[in-house]
Amino acid sequence: MIPVDEAFARIMAQKIELPVAEVSLEEAVGKILREPIYADRDFPPYHRVTMDGIAIRYESYLAGEDTFRVEGMQLAGAPAQTLTHKDECLEVMTGAILPKNTDTVIRYEDVSIIERRGKRYAHILAAPKMRLQNVHQQGSDRKATDLLIPEGTLLSPAEIAVAATVGKASLKVTQAPRVAIISTGDELVKVTQTPLPHQIRKSNSYMLQAAMREQNVLADVFHLIDDKSLLLDELQQKFKKYQVLVLSGGVSKGKADFIPEVLQELGVEQVFHEVAQRPGKPFWFGKQAAGPVVFALPGNPVSTFVCYYKYIRLWLRAILGAAPAWNLQAHLTTEITFNPKLTYFLPVKVFISATGWRAQPVPIGGSGDFAGLLAADGFLELPPDQIKFSPGDTFPFIGFRS
Amino acid sequence: MIPVDEAFARIMAQKIELPVAEVSLEEAVGKILREPIYADRDFPPYHRVTMDGIAIRYESYLAGEDTFRVEGMQLAGAPAQTLTHKDECLEVMTGAILPKNTDTVIRYEDVSIIERRGKRYAHILAAPKMRLQNVHQQGSDRKATDLLIPEGTLLSPAEIAVAATVGKASLKVTQAPRVAIISTGDELVKVTQTPLPHQIRKSNSYMLQAAMREQNVLADVFHLIDDKSLLLDELQQKFKKYQVLVLSGGVSKGKADFIPEVLQELGVEQVFHEVAQRPGKPFWFGKQAAGPVVFALPGNPVSTFVCYYKYIRLWLRAILGAAPAWNLQAHLTTEITFNPKLTYFLPVKVFISATGWRAQPVPIGGSGDFAGLLAADGFLELPPDQIKFSPGDTFPFIGFRS
Numbered sequence: 060m061i062p063v064d065e066a067f068a069r070i071m072a073q074k075i076e077l078p079v080a081e082v083s084l085e086e087a088v089g090k091i092l093r094e095p096i097y098a099d100r101d102f103p104p105y106h107r108v109t110m111d112g113i114a115i116r117y118e119s120y121l122a123g124e125d126t127f128r129v130e131g132m133q134l135a136g137a138p139a140q141t142l143t144h145k146d147e148c149l150e151v152m153t154g155a156i157l158p159k160n161t162d163t164v165i166r167y168e169d170v171s172i173i174e175r176r177g178k179r180y181a182h183i184l185a186a187p188k189m190r191l192q193n194v195h196q197q198g199s200d201r202k203a204t205d206l207l208i209p210e211g212t213l214l215s216p217a218e219i220a221v222a223a224t225v226g227k228a229s230l231k232v233t234q235a236p237r238v239a240i241i242s243t244g245d246e247l248v249k250v251t252q253t254p255l256p257h258q259i260r261k262s263n264s265y266m267l268q269a270a271m272r273e274q275n276v277l278a279d280v281f282h283l284i285d286d287k288s289l290l291l292d293e294l295q296q297k298f299k300k301y302q303v304l305v306l307s308g309g310v311s312k313g314k315a316d317f318i319p320e321v322l323q324e325l326g327v328e329q330v331f332h333e334v335a336q337r338p339g340k341p342f343w344f345g346k347q348a349a350g351p352v353v354f355a356l357p358g359n360p361v362s363t364f365v366c367y368y369k370y371i372r373l374w375l376r377a378i379l380g381a382a383p384a385w386n387l388q389a390h391l392t393t394e395i396t397f398n399p400k401l402t403y404f405l406p407v408k409v410f411i412s413a414t415g416w417r418a419q420p421v422p423i424g425g426s427g428d429f430a431g432l433l434a435a436d437g438f439l440e441l442p443p444d445q446i447k448f449s450p451g452d453t454f455p456f457i458g459f460r461s
Numbered sequence: 462m463i464p465v466d467e468a469f470a471r472i473m474a475q476k477i478e479l480p481v482a483e484v485s486l487e488e489a490v491g492k493i494l495r496e497p498i499y500a501d502r503d504f505p506p507y508h509r510v511t512m513d514g515i516a517i518r519y520e521s522y523l524a525g526e527d528t529f530r531v532e533g534m535q536l537a538g539a540p541a542q543t544l545t546h547k548d549e550c551l552e553v554m555t556g557a558i559l560p561k562n563t564d565t566v567i568r569y570e571d572v573s574i575i576e577r578r579g580k581r582y583a584h585i586l587a588a589p590k591m592r593l594q595n596v597h598q599q600g601s602d603r604k605a606t607d608l609l610i611p612e613g614t615l616l617s618p619a620e621i622a623v624a625a626t627v628g629k630a631s632l633k634v635t636q637a638p639r640v641a642i643i644s645t646g647d648e649l650v651k652v653t654q655t656p657l658p659h660q661i662r663k664s665n666s667y668m669l670q671a672a673m674r675e676q677n678v679l680a681d682v683f684h685l686i687d688d689k690s691l692l693l694d695e696l697q698q699k700f701k702k703y704q705v706l707v708l709s710g711g712v713s714k715g716k717a718d719f720i721p722e723v724l725q726e727l728g729v730e731q732v733f734h735e736v737a738q739r740p741g742k743p744f745w746f747g748k749q750a751a752g753p754v755v756f757a758l759p760g761n762p763v764s765t766f767v768c769y770y771k772y773i774r775l776w777l778r779a780i781l782g783a784a785p786a787w788n789l790q791a792h793l794t795t796e797i798t799f800n801p802k803l804t805y806f807l808p809v810k811v812f813i814s815a816t817g818w819r820a821q822p823v824p825i826g827g828s829g830d831f832a833g834l835l836a837a838d839g840f841l842e843l844p845p846d847q848i849k850f851s852p853g854d855t856f857p858f859i860g861f862r863s
Binding site for chain 1: 490504506511534536541554601602603610615624647652653654656659661667670672674675687714715766769786789815817830834835837862
C-alpha cells in the first residue's frame with residue numbers, strides 16, 4: 060500500500076506520446092494546441108480609429124485652428140484616404156484605417172457639425188488631449204512575428220479568436236488517446252435489461268465515458284465476465300488497439316478478482332496495487348512495456364469516481380499536453396473525525412463566499428452509495444496524518460461539476 | 462443608457478420555450494435534463510456484501526460459536542444461496558447478495574481459515590461489532606419510486622451513472638436553440654483570405670461559436686456587408702430560421718452602423734441600446750414579437766467577449782433550463798482607478814489561494830486588444846459608483862477558461 064501522493068507521482072510519470080491532428084477552428088476549442096501561433100502582421104495592422112468622429116492633424120489644432128472643413132469620410136473597410144488640405148478634416152468611423160496626413164481623432168460628442176453654403180464644417184468643442192488620441196496604434200499590442208500562443212495551450216474562445224485573426228482556418232492539436240473502458244463483475248447487466256434480484260445494471264463505465272467526454276476524450280465501452288481465460292483473451296485483443304485501458308471491478312481480494320493476476324500474466328508491469336485512501340483503496344495501476352497504460356479501479360461507484368477525478372483526469376490532461384489545472388481549495392464547514400491512517404475523500408457540496416469556497420460534507424452511505432453523490436459537487440481531500448478536521452481549515456477540493 | 466444590472470434583468474426576462482430532445486446516455490453529459498428520474502427499485506436493491514469474507518448469523522456468534530464450518534461460497538452476480546445450518550457460514554464476495562439465513566459479514570482479515578479433514582472452517586479472530594456489519598442494507602440509500610434527479614439538472618457524470626442504474630439508455634434533455642452568429646463590417650475578410658492593409662480577418666464570430674460550443678450550443682456563422690437593403694433582406698431570411706441572433710458590429714454611432722435601424726424596420730422591438738459599461742457600451746438588445754431574440758454586440762473583440770460572458774452565456778444557460786452557475790468572486794491584487802460612471806470589466810488573471818481567489822489585472826490596450834486577453838482568465842466586474850478599487854476588495858469574477 061502506498062500513499063496517495065506517491066500513487067499520483069507514479070501515475071504522472073507514465074508518459075504517452077500522442078500524435079498531432081489537424082482540426083477546423085470550429086472544433087478546436089477545449090483541445091490542446093500543438094503548434095506555436097505567431098502574429099502574421101502587426102496588431103493592430105494599421106492605425107485603427109477607435110471612435111466615430113473626425114480625424115485632423117494635431118499640429119493644425121495647436122496652430123490655432125478650431126473649425127475644420129470636412130473633405131470626406133473614411134469608412135471601416137475602405138483603403139486609406141488622404142487629407143489634402145492640412146487645415147481640413149475627414150470624418151472617420153470606428154474600425155477604419157486612420158487617413159493619411161491625419162494623426163488625431165476627435166469623437167462626434169466633442170465637435171459640432173455645421174452646414175454652411177453646402178459644405179460641412181466641424182467645430183471643436185472639447186480640445187483634443189494629445190496626438191494619436193482615439194487611435195489604436197499599429198503594432199501597439201503585438202508586432203508581426205511575435206509569438207501569440209505557445210504550444211501546449213488549452214484553447215479557450217480567446218485563442219480561437221486570435222487564431223482566426225492570423226489566418227488559421229485549422230489548428231494542430233493533440234489527438235486524444237484511444238481509450239477502452241472495461242467493466243467486469245458478473246452481477247452487472249446491461250442498461251436495457253431488467254436485473255434479477257441479485258443483479259444491478261452497469262453504471263461505472265457510463266460515468267467514466269461521460270467524464271472523459273467532458274475532456275474531449277471519446278472512449279469505447281466494453282463489459283467482460285469474470286472468467287479468467289476469457290479475460291486473458293479479450294484483454295489481449297484490447298491491448299492491440301488501445302493506448303489506455305480503464306478497468307472497473309475485480310481488483311479486491313475476492314475469489315473472482317482475477318484482474319491483477321490476469322494483467323500480470325499479460326505482461327503488464329504492476330506499478331502499484333492498493334493506495335492508502337478511502338474510498339478506492341484496492342486501486343491497481345500498471346504499464347505494459349510496448350503496450351497500454353492500465354488503470355484498474357475498484358468496482359464501487361464512489362471509488363471509481365474518486366480515482367477518476369483524483370488521478371485519471373489529471374493524467375489525461377497532462378498527456379494531452381496541457382498545463383496543470385487550477386488547484387481548487389475549500390474550507391471545511393463542520394468538524395469531521397476520521398481515524399484510519401488513510402487519505403479520506405469526503406463528498407462535499409461547495410458554496411462560494413468572499414472569503415473563499417466553503418465545503419459542506421454530504422452524508423453518504425459508503426462507497427456503494429453513488430445516489431448520495433447527486434447532492435455533492437466533489438470531494439475534499441483530507442490528509443492521512445490527522446484524525447480531527449476542524450471547521451474553517453482548508454483542503455484541496457476535487458470537483459466534478461461546472 | 463441603462464445600468465448593467467438593469468440590462469441583465471431585461472435579458473433574463475426574455476424566455477424561449479425550447480423543445481425536448483431524446484439523446485443517448487453517452488451524449489447526455491453537459492445537457493439539461495427535462496424529465497424526472499425515479500428509483501426503479503431500492504438502492505441498493507438487495508442486502509449487498511461490502512467486504513470479502515464470511516457471512517454468519519449474528520445470533521450464533523452471540524450464543525458462543527467462534528468457529529464456523531464453510532458450507533460454500535456466495536459470488537457477486539449469483540442468486541442468493543441459503544445457509545442450511547445456523548452454526549455454519551458461507552464465504553461471500555464484495556458486491557454479492559447476502560445469503561439467506563445470514564445477517565453479518567466478517568472480513569477475511571478478521572478470520573483464520575482452517576482446513577480439517579477436507580473441510581474448511583473459519584475461526585473468528587476479531588469479534589463482529591453488530592448485526593449487519595459489512596452489509597450495505599437494501600433500500601438504505603434510496604427507496605423504489607424515490608425521486609433521484611429532478612428536471613432541470615445539468616447532467617454531470619454522477620447523474621449519468623445513476624440514470625444508467627435505473628435503466629435509462631436515453632434521456633430527455635433540452636434541445637439547444639437554433640442560433641445564428643452574424644458579423645458585419647466591411648473591413649472584415651475571411652480567415653482564409655490575405656487582408657489588404659486596411660482590412661482584418663473575422664474573429665468575433667469564431668470566438669462566439671467556440672464559446673457556445675462549450676455550452677453544447679452549435680451555432681451557424683454568417684457574414685453580411687454594411688449595405689442597408691441587403692442587411693434587411695438577409696436578416697429577414699435569418700429571422701425565419703433562427704430563434705436567437707447574435708450580431709457583431711454596426712451598433713455604434715458610425716455612418717455605416719445600420720443595425721439598430723434595420724432591426725427596428727424588421728419589427729424587432731428594442732429592449733435597450735447602450736449599457737453603462739466599459740467595454741461594450743453600444744450593446745443593443747431586442748425581441749421580435751413572434752420572432753427571434755436579438756443580441757447586437759459592438760464589433761470590438763473585447764466588448765464582444767464581455768457581452769457574451771456577462772449576459773449571453775447566462776441567458777443561454779437559463780433558457781436551457783439549468784440553475785444559475787456559481788457566482789465566482791475574487792480579490793483584487795492591486796489598486797485600480799477608474800473614473801467614468803460605468804461598470805468596468807477589468808481583464809484579470811486569477812490565482813487560487815487558501816483565502817480565496819486573487820485577481821491580478823492584465824494590461825490590455827483597450828477594447829480592440831484581444832491578443833491581450835490571451836494572458837487573462839476572465840474579467841473582474843467593478844461597480845460604477847466607485848472610483849478607487851483597493852487591493853483585497855472582492856468583486857464578481859467572470860471567467861472564460863477551465
